[in-house]
Amino acid sequence: MEIKSASFVTSYAKPGDFPAPALMEIAVAGKSNVGKSSFINGMTRQKKLAKTSQKPGKTRLVNYFLLNGAFYLVDLPGYGFAQVSKAEKERWGEMMEGYLKGSENLRHMFLLMDIRHSPTRDDETMLRYVRILNIPFTVILTKADKVAKSKVPMRVNALMKELVLPGREWLIPFSSETGFGRDRVLARMEEVLSSSSF
Numbered sequence: 001m002e003i004k005s006a007s008f009v010t011s012y013a014k015p016g017d018f019p020a021p022a023l024m025e026i027a028v029a030g031k032s033n034v035g036k037s038s039f040i041n042g043m044t045r046q047k048k049l050a051k052t053s054q055k056p057g058k059t060r061l062v063n064y065f066l067l068n069g070a071f072y073l074v075d076l077p078g079y080g081f082a083q084v085s086k087a088e089k090e091r092w093g094e095m096m097e098g099y100l101k102g103s104e105n106l107r108h109m110f111l112l113m114d115i116r117h118s119p120t121r122d123d124e125t126m127l128r129y130v131r132i133l134n135i136p137f138t139v140i141l142t143k144a145d146k147v148a149k150s151k152v153p154m155r156v157n158a159l160m161k162e163l164v165l166p167g168r169e170w171l172i173p174f175s176s177e178t179g180f181g182r183d184r185v186l187a188r189m190e191e192v193l194s195s196s197s198f
C-alpha cells in the first residue's frame, strides 16, 4: 500500500460533534509529545499536515485526516500533560471516552510510546482501556532514531515484556525523522483496511 493523498478534514472538540458513520478510522493515541502528529506527517510524507510542537499539549482536539480518499487517520489529543487544569483533564477524558465508545468505524489504534522509556501509568491505563473495549491495536515505538540501531531490538523486547504483549509483531519501531518503520506501518494499515468489511 502507498499513501497517495492525504488531507485535513476537520477537528472536533466534543464527542457529540464526531462525524456520522462514513469511512473506516485508524486512531493515533499516546502521551503528549510522543510524536503522534509527526507520525501522521511521516506516514503521509507531508511535513506540515498535522501541527507539531516541541511543547507538549499541541493537539487538543480530535483531528481527522482523510487518506487515499478511503479512510481516516485520527489524531487524538495527548495524555499525561502535567500543565493542564483539572477542567481540561476532565474535558480530555470525556472526549476520549466519547470517541472510543462512540466511534463505530474505529478499526485499529496505533498506540504511540517513546522507544527510550518505560510505559507511563497513563500508557498502561490507555492500553487497558483499548483491551477492555476490544479495539485491535499496534504499539508504535516512536523516536527510534534517538537510540542506536543495534539497540532497537533490545528496546522492542523490553517494551513487549513490560506491556505483556504476546509477540514482537505487536510493536513497530518508528522514526518520523528517518522514515524507519514506515513500511511496516503501511503493511499494518493495509492488513487492517483489507480485513474490515465495510
Ligand SMILES: Nc1nc2c(ncn2[C@@H]2O[C@H](COP(=O)(O)OP(=O)(O)OP(=O)(O)O)[C@@H](O)[C@H]2O)c(=O)[nH]1
Binding pocket: 030, 031, 032, 033, 034, 035, 036, 037, 038, 039, 051, 052, 053, 054, 055, 056, 057, 058, 059, 060, 077, 078, 079, 142, 143, 144, 145, 146, 174, 175, 176, 177
Ligand atoms: N528525533 C525525533 N523527534 C521526533 C520524532 N517524532 C516526533 N519528534 C519530535 O517530538 C516533538 C513532539 O512531536 P509531536 O508530533 O508534536 O507530538 P504529539 O504527540 O503530536 O504531541 P501533542 O500534540 O502535544 O500531544 C517535536 O519536537 C517533534 O519534532 C521522531 O521520530 N524522531
Ligand SMILES: [Mg+2]
Binding pocket: 036, 037, 038, 051, 052, 058, 059
Ligand atoms: Mg500532536
